[in-house]
Amino acid sequence: MSDLYLECNYGISGDMVVAALLDAGADRAALEKALASIPAKGFKTEIKRVEKNGVSCLDFNVILDSEHENHDHDMNYLFGHEHAEHNHDGFHNGENHGYCHEHCEHSHEHHHGEHGEQVHYEQVHHHEHRNLHDVLEIIDKTEMTENARKLAHKIFEIIAKAESKAHSKPVEEVHFHEVGAIDSIVDVIALSVCFDSLYVEKVFVPFLCEGSGTVRCQHGILPVPVPAVANIVQDFSIPLKIIGECGEFVTPTGAAFVATVATDFSLPKDFVLKKIGMGAGKRDYGVPNIVRAMLIETAEKINSENQLTSALHDKIVKLETNIDDSTGEALGFVMEELFESGALDVQYLPCFMKKNRPAWLLVVLCKVEDAAKMEKIIFTHTTTIGIRKAQMERTCLVRSAVSVEVFGESADVKVVDVYGEKRFYPEYESVSRIARKIKKPFGEVYNKIVSECACTE
Structure with missing residues (x-):
């Protein structure tokens, strides 16, 4: 089991990390199975190799239909702040679908645009609004492991609390727009499935790099980092560096993912690179819009494994x-x-x-x-x-986790190394779920999972 080092020298977003994790070896079949089961319409996904500043990267792209499209990657819109002439309704021409990436919106509120004009945002767009319960319900109906589902829940809960704090609203009253949009839901589900499939033990994120200036969003013009990102890095003490580039480099989804999975904010002294994944962003800056996901092993862990002990x-x-x-x-x-x-x-x-x-x-x-x-x-x-208390020494066998497919269903299995011999212990939740779904005895499903594990060794 390796550790994960996320290098975020030029920002981080959900789709960038998905691509980086896939490039580093995440289970693409598990991802495609989960994406196909999402109970929502209006999107498709594309995975392909692209070049960023001459470097080959993987790109994970959620493509929305015309009804759900936004200006997330329109650099002139996001950072140009040019306003067109007003139309007869007092709105800016061409603004009806433009908001900052993944920022929430409260319906029936009035906000002021760049030049002070009042805009009623409920009229400005036709996108779907979802609260946290709606988003979690979509996640719960998507096919993925329980660990991945818990991770997806946690990411959205962190974002909801950050938005709640930013707008002085109770979490249950926060109605998501960009965060609740289907592309953000797909990103978070993909993130969770990919991360879970890598079975990493520790996650090192030394710091996040953010840009400066302002960004156009649902609430008008906001400073970078946007309030939700600022709240997340504050609440979870995530180290932040401001780089000399204008623009939004860290999105709420990217920050929430780091807040959820990061175990260390400093790198180990020595480590060996096992695999490198390059994830491309969609925006074009003067610097490489890339996240690197590196699977590493520390010298301490390697030495421990070389001792041939279980x-x-x-x-x-x-x-x-x-x-x-x-x-x-x-x-x-x-x-x-x-x-x-x-x-x-x-x-x-x-x-x-x-x-x-x-x-x-x-x-x-x-x-x-x-x-x-x-x-x-x-x-x-x-x-x-x-209360009586005693400190004790403990000896534990080395264990890891794998996922296998039986009867057309995915099952989580604990693998224990008993001095060179591997033993397989299917997780109860997986066995019971499959047994109920296919109407077969618990023992038969359990033995089938063990047999499948032994065959793949």
Whole structure:
């Protein structure tokens, strides 16, 4: 399993990263299957090689029909800010479909254009409006792994919160226009499927490079970085560099993707490049509009693999407490909270306390750095007044994840290396979903997945 280094020296957008990940080896078949299942109309996709400043790159293009088209790649429109003569309705000629890339819009509000004229944007366009629930519903009906679906949800939730903050509106009241447009939904789904198929462990993004000046959008003329991008990099402490070029180099989708997947904002001291993907942007600047996705392996990881061992060693903390006066509902809630906060394992074991009282022994295994967080959850949501704690050493077998196709369906599988021998453990969610869909026994589906994994080795 490799790590991912995203080089964003000249900005980042959703379609650029999709192309870069595909060029670096993401599963194109899984992507095409997901795209074909999106329950929305008005688009098609194209993947081809192009040249950017003399460099061969991959281009992922979402092509909209005339009803859904916008000015996302019209440089004169986005950054020229020239206004045509007013027509009889008081609108600018040629402006009816022009907005900044992926920026949200609240219907029935009035805003002022560059020269102060009032424009009612509900009349200015005929594009679809979607709130966060609408967008997530489209994602939920698209065929992809559960990990990819969670990633897509997270990206849109981050954008929604950033737009909510920018416009002082509750998240549920934010109605997306550009972000809710089908091209942005396709970009996020494609991003999530491609990233999930690479099975990377860590994601290094040293910084994002942004331009300067202003950009024309739904709300008029906005400064670069646009408010949604500024809010995301602020909320997630993403390092930002302003380069000496005029224009919008970082889109909300690009920033939200980094906020979702980045694990480190500094590169490891030594690493080996395993594969390089070049993703092309659509806009033409004076600098290469390119994102590079590099699969890397650190020297530490390579040395570890060369030791020919199938075991990893680390330290964990074991927390335990006896509880005899909390309800079953409360204990179930505590387990959910502990797992949600990163617990490695949570158990309830029946026991007897003083005066022969039936009780439960709560046992929590967690990372050393998470122990205080787990203790707070236990004290907050149970009746216990004391927790026992012990630090322990742990030996774990090396594991990875793969996806295989059985009965025409994709299944996620955990692969464990037992001193050179690989064992396959299909994920329960995949087995149960397939068994229900094709009406076959759980065991038959499970064994078929294991057999398919063994054949592909």
